[in-house]
Amino acid sequence: MEYPNTNLSDEIFNKLKELIYGISGIYFNEQKKYLLETRLSRRLSILNLSSFEDYYNFLRYSPKKNTEIKELLNSITTNETSFFRDLPQLNVFIDILKQVVSAPSINSSKKIRIWSAGCSTGEEPYTIAIMIKENFPFSNIKFNVIGSDISEKALDSAKKGIYNSYTLRNASEDIIKKYFNKIDDDAFDINGEIKNMTSFFNINLIDTKEVKNLNVFDIVLCRNVIIYFDDSSKKRVISNIYESLKMGGYLFLGHSESLHFVSTSFKLVGFGKTPLYRKE
Ligand SMILES: C[S@@+](CC[C@H](N)C(=O)[O-])C[C@H]1O[C@@H](n2cnc3c(N)ncnc32)[C@H](O)[C@@H]1O
Structure with missing residues (x-):
């Protein structure tokens, strides 16, 4: 062209x-x-x-x-992402999820909501859903994974759920066999079980009203998104996310991101080398 x-x-x-x-x-x-x-x-x-x-x-x-x-x-928008991006951090996410699952309050609701804020083409929420299936195979809790992004084009890809081998480079063969249907040598369709755990919404993170519509979450991952904002937008977005978390809920940021100079509302809780934030 x-x-x-x-x-x-x-x-x-x-x-x-x-x-x-x-x-x-x-x-x-x-x-x-x-x-x-x-x-x-x-x-x-x-x-x-x-x-x-x-x-x-x-x-x-x-x-x-x-x-x-x-x-x-x-x-x-920069939509770069991949399955199992930053696995050490995702393993910490699973540790945290185990804590949330065993909290007494879960006994009444039997429901856990996880938000991938700025999910791009869907690899992050689908990775989360796969890891939940792997780690809680017989759980009677209903896990809902919500992915959102400002880019409708990225969300259209996410909803289709067809991926190439490059974005799956960190997924093991076993995982690919178990959770994807191979369409051809370089196209893999995520299976219905994982799709059913996941839903997608077009949400602008600086728009307080839009974010409020999503209701509250137990855990939010907003990884590699706030790097594109200046301090004032970061404050707005983080405040919107804060309001969307349940008391005691957790926030994961990308490994190069932090809430330094952005928010003092969260408590930084160290978990090995992965910093994460809790709403208190
Ligand atoms: C680099 S991707 C991160 C994808 C995924 N979270 C990860 O870590 O692999 C950043 C995403 O943030 C989205 N984004 C940027 N500004 C946004 C905003 N104001 N509201 C919602 N999403 C936004 C972009 O469209 C893009 O898909």
């Missing part, structure tokens, strides 16, 4: 940056100008627009702006 030969001026970059930030909390600093330019040039081409200024005006004033904002979000 031919892309229009256009440059993103500083003025339009700043306008686009502000627009994206206002919608999503995602912050493109000066160093990421090139990234934005590359990611959005395809949209210019598809819409037959000849400059980023025209694209900015389209996003602001076109009758089709709401549809295009969805496309914008699909284009600018």
Whole structure:
């Protein structure tokens, strides 16, 4: 596909940056100008627009702006993920889940809700569902795994549940055999049992109302998501997640992320090398 030969001026970059930030909390600093330019040039081409200024005006004033904002979000989000990403941390998650399962309060509800916030194409929530099946095979507790993302395109892939061998590179052959149906050499369909434990929602994490609609969770994983936000958006997102957790519930962040300078509401509870946070 031919892309229009256009440059993103500083003025339009700043306008686009502000627009994206206002919608999503995602912050493109000066160093990421090139990234934005590359990611959005395809949209210019598809819409037959000849400059980023025209694209900015389209996003602001076109009758089709709401549809295009969805496309914008699909284009600018970084959706990198994989099955069993950061396994040591996921093993800690299972240890924590065992504690939650054995808590006396579970006896009455018999229900545990886990949220993969910023789940991209679904590998994280499906990994969680698989690990639950492996570790609690005969449990009479109902485990619900909810995945959410701002990118509808990523969620469409998640709902399809068809994956290639690259994203499954950390999954053992046994796991692949047990939980996937092989479509061809490089396409594996996640099985119905795992799909039934998992549901997906289009949620913008900075939108307090949208997050509230999900109701409360026992454990939240929000891994490799807040790195794209500035401090102010991080505070908003973490506060929304805090409100979505039950008292005593746990939050897992990505290994390069922390709540330093973001929130003092959580208690940092060390679990080996994996920091995790508890709502107290
Ligand atoms: C790098 S992926 C992380 C996927 C998975 N959690 C993992 O660790 O493998 C980051 C995801 O966060 C999503 N995201 C970014 N800003 C968001 C927002 N404001 N609300 C919801 N999701 C957002 C992106 O669309 C992207 O799919």
